[in-house]
Amino acid sequence: MSRKPALVVEPLLRAEGLAKRFSLVHGLLGARGEVLPALRGVTFEIARGQTLGLVGESGSGKTTAGRIVARLVRPDSGRIFFDGTDWLALSGAVLRQRRREVQVVFQDPQNSLNPRMRAGDQIAEPLRVQRLARGRALGDRVRQLLADVGLGAETASRFPSDLSGGQRQRVAIARALATAPRLVVCDEPVSALDVSVGAQIVNLLLDLRERAGLSYLFISHDLAVVSRVADRIAVLYLGAIVEEGPAQAISSRPLHPYTFALVAAAAEPDPSAPRRGAVLLGELPSAVNPPAGCHFHPRCPIARPRCRQEAPALSEAAAGHRVSCFYPGEVG
Amino acid sequence: MVSLSQPPKSEIQNLAAIAGPLLSVEDLRVELPVDGILHPAVDGVSFALEAGRALAVVGESGSGKTQLARAILGLQPDGARMSGKVLCSGRDLSTLSDREWRAVRGREIGMVFQEPAAALDPVQTVGAQVVEAIRLHEPVSRAEARRRAVEALAEVAFPDPERALGEYPHRLSGGLRQRACLAIALAAGPKVLLADEPTASLDATVAMQILELLDRLRRERGLAVLLITHDLGVVAKHCDRVLVLYAGRVVEEGGTAALLRSPAHPYTRGLLRSIPVLVAAGRQRGERYEAIAGALEDLSARRRGGCAFAPRCPDRFEPCDASVPDLYPAGEGRSRCFLSREAPRRGA
Secondary structure, three states, X not given: OOOOOOOOOOOOEEEEEEEEEEEEEEOOOOEEEEEEEEEEEEEEEEOOOOEEEEEOXXXXXXXXXXXXXXXXXXXXXXXXXXXXEEHHHOOHHHHHHXXXXXXXXXXXXXXXXXOOOOHHHHHHHXXXXXXXXXXXXXXXXXXXXXXXXXXXXXHHHOOHHHOOHHHHHHHHHHHHHOOOOOEEEEEOOOOOOOHHHHHHHHHHHHHHHHHHOOEEEEEEOOHHHXXXXXXXXXXXXXXXXXXXXXXXXXXXXXXXXXXXHHHHHOOOOOOOOOOOOOOOOOOOOOOOOOOOOOOOHHXXXXXXXXXXXXXXXXXEEEOOEEEOOOOOOOOO | OOOOOOOOHHHHHHHHHHHOOXXXXXXXXXXXXXXXXXXXXXXXXXXXXXXXXXXXXXOXXXXXXXXXXXXXXXXXXXXXXXXXXXXXXXXXXXXXXXXXXXXXXXXXXXXXOOOHHXXXXXOOOHHHHHHHXXXXXXXXXXXXXXXXXXXXXXXXXXXXXXXXXXXXXXXXOHHHHHHHHHHHHHOOOOOEEEEEOOOOOOOHHHXXXXXXXXXXXXXXXXXXXXXXXXXXXXXXXXXXXXXXXXXXXXXXXXXXXXXXXXXXXXXXXXXXXXXXXXXXXXXXXXXXXXXOOOOOOOHHHOOOOOOOOHHHOOOOOOHHHHOOOOOEEEOXXXXXXXXXXXXXXXXX
């Protein structure tokens, strides 16, 4: 493999071989039983000012990946380099201080905001904790953040229950932006919202990315939303990336049969548009006992004997486009 | 079912009605109390649904779609006031007693909801729940009910229905739970299925399977489906007609293809532009949605005199503030917008 000399810009974040297993505890006595591998060695990069979309169904491991990046969950193995720093090695005061650089916007602002705290105080909290502002400057900063997310200063005195779903998500975004992060993990940020409100929030995230030079790790089950926001897309299936590449290539010429099914299932409100592809058989199998060979083979319309025995590796099929399939691009 | 001798008069009426709509709603109005004052959550909704057809009721939070669904099932919150008619196979349901209602729900109108996990009893097997649904409406033996339960599960394409009888809901995936709910909903043989966001909690590929199953049930047993959803993408390929609700009123109705191709109402247009569609070829990085500005006001804060959408409408002009527009003909459908009155041929 020849490395391009010079001018190789270091990505903002590089995650290598992230793996995480959760023990499933059964029964009242907590007898330990099965182990759920949420992530099985996942590698990805996020370039500066760019957005990586992480797409997968429930149980694919996408949320775990986001939590590891935000240092909310520790992986069993793997490494993360954030702006050149060994991100997972940070601890204590340094970690507390640098946490501000990676913030999270969760799916449901109903749960991520404190119901007993006024919106302004929730936005001020990270500024206080990080000692970034105090006194009058703190109030000014909160008002500025509210304005940045399209809310009036009067919102500061309101409780989450007085706000609509869209307003709550705006408060959650303002809170995430309070510490001027460089990377924001957006975990299903519009999934709990009405369609028209979700569109407003996506627009806001796009505006903020431009204005503040943010990078996003944008996690969603909805390939259609992701295709609007992301520069590159990684598709997760049972804890592993099955395809990764430029957003446009993933949405228009998917190589993995699973990605193809997601493209086919993506909302298409034009009834005259051709119906694409066959419906996938069955559902995501248990991650505890994944199928042998290629984990996708029981649902795959083009599975062949080899797929039942051997697991394909994630390898480059075109420039900057990786796929783990023995027969890439054959479906469709 | 139909005897060869002279049928009684009521049955003739029934047969005539069956040829017409299975479910019709006439000028339905549901008012909910907020701080002691009644506000219309559903405001004069009418529609008809025939056998084998699927009608989508599309609306966002606060549109009244949930109250509409509850009213069709004869369920109203405390202190609510309801008027208008709900007719099932020509029979007026608005005058039924609670007891008569229980016979209608499940037997004539089946129901499935967004969260199959919440709709199922966690401590009973799937089989027991299907059997219960059958025996609730028909005095058949346990063995017969069990045999029919297997049929019901097979009809919703449950893999290995015999084994499924003994499964508990928590052991099933979301998609299989929704299939179990469908089997229960259809167990007593209703002709109408009311499906309230049946795929909203499911993954995209699984949602697609459930929607295709509903399509098949319509074709094979003439099931009439009332699909309540916020998702126009779901509507596109699985419904014949669409009603768009805003602030409790129908703002646009029409055949799915025509309505989606040339929406007449500014709200429908905005909603369509807000749908996340796959952006692939020729896209621009970070292209914005043409989103609808603002938000729908709370029930108690809504304006009464003019068009409810006017405060958010890009096409607002003087008449919009003066009075509530009627449903004017627009293309093949109707639109509650003064622009459709001015130019009735547009959008055709």
